[in-house]
Amino acid sequence: DTGVSQNPRHKITKRGQNVTFRCDPISEHNRLYWYRQTLGQGPEFLTYFQNEAQLEKSRLLSDRFSAERPKGSFSTLEIQRTEQGDSAMYLCASNSYGTGGNTGELFFGEGSRLTVL
Amino acid sequence: KQEVTQIPAALSVPEGENLVLNCSFTDSAIYNLQWFRQDPGKGLTSLLLIQSSQREQTSGRLNASLDKSSGRSTLYIAASQPGDSATYLCAPKDSGYALNFGKGTSLLVTP
Numbered sequence: 098d099t100g101v102s103q104n105p106r107h108k109i110t111k112r113g114q115n116v117t118f119r120c121d122p123i124s125e126h127n128r129l130y131w132y133r134q135t136l137g138q139g140p141e142f143l144t145y146f147q148n149e150a151q152l153e154k155s156r157l158l159s160d161r162f163s164a165e166r167p168k169g170s171f172s173t174l175e176i177q178r179t180e181q182g183d184s185a186m187y188l189c190a191s192n193s194y195g196t197g198g199n200t201g202e203l204f205f206g207e208g209s210r211l212t213v214l
Numbered sequence: 215k216q217e218v219t220q221i222p223a224a225l226s227v228p229e230g231e232n233l234v235l236n237c238s239f240t241d242s243a244i245y246n247l248q249w250f251r252q253d254p255g256k257g258l259t260s261l262l263l264i265q266s267s268q269r270e271q272t273s274g275r276l277n278a279s280l281d282k283s284s285g286r287s288t289l290y291i292a293a294s295q296p297g298d299s300a301t302y303l304c305a306p307k308d309s310g311y312a313l314n315f316g317k318g319t320s321l322l323v324t325p
Contacts, residue, residue, distance in 0.1 A: 139317050203313060205257040
């Protein structure tokens with residue numbers, strides 16, 4: 098169990114470019130979450146997957162944002178036509194509930210920091 | 215929408231002190247509450263998870279308590295060390311899919 102893995106750790110891009118972040122959750126976890134965090138704030142929920150199904154999207158997730166989780170394994174978060182306001186840390190987390198003693202404890206990755214110039 | 219407040223926003227203590235971090239939340243119908251630690255520029259590390267049926271959980275020098283009916287949780291850190299310096303976040307889990315976070319308490323433990 099290597100924990101939640103996120104790539105890239107840092108991304109600097111120019112305004113208007115597209116960026117994609119990848120998250121590999123803990124292997125036995127069927128639930129995956131994306132959060133965004135700006136300086137001095139707590140993480141804000143963006144979207145949630147149960148297996149491959151995207152079950153909830155925050156109103157923070159504008160039309161320029163899209164997330165996928167093909168085959169219920171890794172997930173990608175794409176931001177199109179980036180704006181300076183998109184600069185933030187993008188955090189991925191995973192957990193499971195119910196079976197095998199899973200308590201629902203949420204585990205986070207190290208995050209992907211985006212800087213839009 | 216669940217609102218989470220953490221007090222104090224920042225705290226500076228000398229090494230060796232015992233300290234208490236406070237978390238309050240507006241919707242007491244929660245399933246569990248999780249405490250996290252975050253170092254600058256890093257992700258969140260889970261410290262303790264308290265289920266709604268529990269009153270407290272302990273891990274080493276950390277003890278978290280939960281009073282669901284009053285919408286409060288506290289994180290007690292015994293014999294603080296400089297390595298405890300970080301931001302501490304609490305997150306109650308209600309009927310929604312996601313955890314809701316406050317802004318956290320920034321802790322500095324000085325040698």
